[in-house]
Amino acid sequence: xxxxxxxxxxxxxxxxxxxxxxxxxxxxxxxxxxxYDSDIRHxxxxxxxxxxxxxxxxxxxxxxPGVCVATSGPGATNLITGIATAYCDSIPMIAITGQVKSxxxxxxxxxxxxxxGACESFTKHSYLVSKTEDIPRIFKEAFxxxxxxxxxxxxxxxxxDMQTNMIESFDYPETVNxxxxxPNTKGHTIQVKKAVxxxxxxxxxxxxxxxxxxxxxAKLKLQKFAEITQIPVLSTMMGIGVMPSEHPLYLGMLGTxxxxxxxxxxxxxxLAIVCGARLGDRAIASPDQMSERTKIIHIDIDPAEIGKNVxxxxxxxxxxxxxxxxxxxxxxxxKIDDEWDAEVKDLKAHxxxxxxxxxxxxxPRTLIGKLSSMLKRKAILCADxxxxxxxxxxxxxxxxxxxxxxxxxGTMGYSIxxxxxxxxxxxxxxxxxxxxxxxxxxxxxxxxxxxxxxxxIKIIVMRNYRLGMVRELQDNMYNKRHSATILNDKPxxxxxxxxxxxxxxxxxxxxxxxxxIGKIVESDKPFVLVCRVHPDTPSIL
Amino acid sequence: xxxxxxxLVENQAxxxxxxxxxxxxxxxxxxxxxxxxxxxxxxxxxxxxxxGDEYVVEQLEKQLNKLIPVIKVKRLIDGEFISRELCLxxxxxxxxxxxxxxxxxxxxxxxxxxxAANTITLEYCDTTEQIATLTDLVRPYGIREIVRTGTxxxxxxxxxxx
Numbered sequence: 001x002x003x004x005x006x007x008x009x010x011x012x013x014x015x016x017x018x019x020x021x022x023x024x025x026x027x028x029x030x031x032x033x034x035x036y037d038s039d040i041r042h043x044x045x046x047x048x049x050x051x052x053x054x055x056x057x058x059x060x061x062x063x064x065p066g067v068c069v070a071t072s073g074p075g076a077t078n079l080i081t082g083i084a085t086a087y088c089d090s091i092p093m094i095a096i097t098g099q100v101k102s103x104x105x106x107x108x109x110x111x112x113x114x115x116x117g118a119c120e121s122f123t124k125h126s127y128l129v130s131k132t133e134d135i136p137r138i139f140k141e142a143f144x145x146x147x148x149x150x151x152x153x154x155x156x157x158x159x160x161d162m163q164t165n166m167i168e169s170f171d172y173p174e175t176v177n178x179x180x181x182x183p184n185t186k187g188h189t190i191q192v193k194k195a196v197x198x199x200x201x202x203x204x205x206x207x208x209x210x211x212x213x214x215x216x217x218a219k220l221k222l223q224k225f226a227e228i229t230q231i232p233v234l235s236t237m238m239g240i241g242v243m244p245s246e247h248p249l250y251l252g253m254l255g256t257x258x259x260x261x262x263x264x265x266x267x268x269x270x271l272a273i274v275c276g277a278r279l280g281d282r283a284i285a286s287p288d289q290m291s292e293r294t295k296i297i298h299i300d301i302d303p304a305e306i307g308k309n310v311x312x313x314x315x316x317x318x319x320x321x322x323x324x325x326x327x328x329x330x331x332x333x334x335k336i337d338d339e340w341d342a343e344v345k346d347l348k349a350h351x352x353x354x355x356x357x358x359x360x361x362x363x364p365r366t367l368i369g370k371l372s373s374m375l376k377r378k379a380i381l382c383a384d385x386x387x388x389x390x391x392x393x394x395x396x397x398x399x400x401x402x403x404x405x406x407x408x409x410g411t412m413g414y415s416i417x418x419x420x421x422x423x424x425x426x427x428x429x430x431x432x433x434x435x436x437x438x439x440x441x442x443x444x445x446x447x448x449x450x451x452x453x454x455x456x457i458k459i460i461v462m463r464n465y466r467l468g469m470v471r472e473l474q475d476n477m478y479n480k481r482h483s484a485t486i487l488n489d490k491p492x493x494x495x496x497x498x499x500x501x502x503x504x505x506x507x508x509x510x511x512x513x514x515x516x517i518g519k520i521v522e523s524d525k526p527f528v529l530v531c532r533v534h535p536d537t538p539s540i541l
Numbered sequence: 542x543x544x545x546x547x548x549l550v551e552n553q554a555x556x557x558x559x560x561x562x563x564x565x566x567x568x569x570x571x572x573x574x575x576x577x578x579x580x581x582x583x584x585x586x587x588x589x590x591x592x593g594d595e596y597v598v599e600q601l602e603k604q605l606n607k608l609i610p611v612i613k614v615k616r617l618i619d620g621e622f623i624s625r626e627l628c629l630x631x632x633x634x635x636x637x638x639x640x641x642x643x644x645x646x647x648x649x650x651x652x653x654x655x656x657a658a659n660t661i662t663l664e665y666c667d668t669t670e671q672i673a674t675l676t677d678l679v680r681p682y683g684i685r686e687i688v689r690t691g692t693x694x695x696x697x698x699x700x701x702x703x
Contacts, residue, residue, distance in 0.1 A: 116555070117558070128554075179551075180551065304607050307596075307600075308603075
């Protein structure tokens with residue numbers, strides 16, 4: 001005989017899970033008790049939301065589902081923002097929540113919350129376990145659903161009695177068969193042919209790549225496609241890292257906070273080849289105008305994204321790897337016009353603006369640019385949300401590394417827990433957090449997790465005593481009325497970090513910042529570098 | 542534009558709330574929704590009649606297809622399907638008016654399922670348009686109550702949703 005809780009652990013092992021992030025509580029205790037004897041590493045976070053974000057960072061680093069665990073009621077509801085973030089950013093995740101005993105369901109007992117109901121609109125799928133025998137099938141399906149097609153979070157809510165019930169034996173299914181879920185990965189041949197013809201007849205094509213290229217692992221294929229054809233590449237925020245930042249064909253991030261040369265090129269193109277991007281409002285502010293101006297080929301694994309935000313001329317539903325392979329095969333003899341090539345190069349050179357600096361403060365954009373070259377080639381930068389995100393997106397120079405941020409949901413407090421997940425997933429990589437003093441204070445409790453697990457994560461806090469992004473919005477749109485965007489000068493972050501046992505220093509010049517970064521990258525200890533930033537430093541150039 | 546969707550779903554708890562939630566969340570308006578089990582007891586069929594333009598219908602089909610328990614979504618083409626709705630109408634009917642109402646029922650092919658001192662209840666199964674005609678005809682007498690099942694629909698000829 002075997003208990004449901006033991007089965008849950010065996011299911012995780014069968015899926016190759018070696019690390020889970022969570023926070024225990026009464027209704028998930030049977031699972032935690034089984035976990036105690038297993039070889040699965042459990043990372044105790046300091047608040048459940050961060051368990052989900054850490055699982056997200058882990059998932060992105062390992063390219064497989066991250067797992068987070070919480071108890072029923074408040075534990076589960078605290079996970080919600082993390083689950084919703086993973087959904088919006090298309091991150092594969094399994095969220096496991098304890099639930100009150102099944103005979104008490106619906107009676108509003110202590111720590112009961114309808115979490116499957118609450119998460120309905122931002123989980124890819126959810127399960128409320130009603131039979132212990134179903135647990136293996138549900139785990140098998142959940143991992144399959146989370147990691148195939150367009151990745152996303154799957155929630156498994158398990159009443160306590162389902163964990164304690166004993167059944168005959170454990171048998172993990174080898175296959176799944178869900179009749180309503182058969183993602184089309186191939187890419188329709190006729191559509192690919194149409195796309196090829198459209199590319200051949202275009203004069204000024206451009207590639208817009210998004211997070212889908214990264215999550216499908218098609219980065220190198222996209223680079224090859226661009227290099228063969230010499231078509232310039234833009235990326236969305238989630239697509240940053242698709243090309244090395246210094247690649248001659250790469251123009252940077254597009255959109256409201258993107259690079260001007262990227263937006264200008266998008267304005268001048270006659271064919272946008274959109275790869276694994278949903279073209280949300282931050283990327284394309286006026287989709288109707290774009291559809292009128294240019295032809296669009298849209299490649300995505302999720303058919304519902306095609307035609308949702310922009311009208312498309314050639315839709316291709318499929319996995320980016322397969323579609324790019326087909327495109328590369330049929331377009332090897334094509335190259336873009338010299339004229340367009342020259343124009344794009346001009347644009348790129350023309351829009352290299354100068355960054356103005358404030359005496360006595362760190363210039364964050366210059367520092368982030370510099371930071372790139374001080375880290376190892378494969379470094380992972382975790383950017384939070386706010387001005388710091390835009391500074392990083394536009395100035396961090398990726399070589400072979402990664403850029404983790406929440407471009408879809410924009411959840412403040414993401415960077416520190418995501419970095420924890422990333423570091424646990426890829427321990428040899430340099431993992432650096434860049435956040436603001438607002439976002440830092442949303443997840444600073446995780447400094448404790450960093451210390452407890454001896455994680456070498458460097459945190460750079462851009463401190464301007466403001467909620468900079470909103471303040472900037474108020475400057476531009478609300479007549480400089482700074483409603484609720486001024487933070488005070490407490491806490492003393494350096495003292496706070498030290499209280500957690502992490503060394504920290506505050507600097508107010510790029511020279512000092514670089515000096516410390518040079519030192520700390522050599523150390524295997526975590527560090528918090530606080531950079532004083534002038535409040536009037538803008539997001540974009 | 543009014544359109545009719547036939548949706549095959551897993552016959553399990555929570556599926557209906559996923560579907561109705563999707564409509565409200567994405568701002569789609571439902572005219573009617575009818576659910577029932579099919580010849581396969583593990584599969585239910587939902588007929589949805591909704592309003593919207595081509596963009597809305599296409600989005601709706603795609604979003605429905607994204608739901609894991611949704612097995613198949615089919616948009617029924619105007620003129621190529623049969624649709625029916627059942628309704629029960631309780632009409633105010635003093636003795637003096639009873640005969641007139643019975644006449645209307647006969648004319649429209651509605652069944653009289655209950656008669657009481659001051660009311661008469663009609664059962665009517667037809668298209669939404671015919672139901673509108675009947676309700677218009679009996680409205681002057683005073684409709685006390687009306688209950689409708691929502692439209693169910695099936696393709697004409699050999700075409701099926703499976």
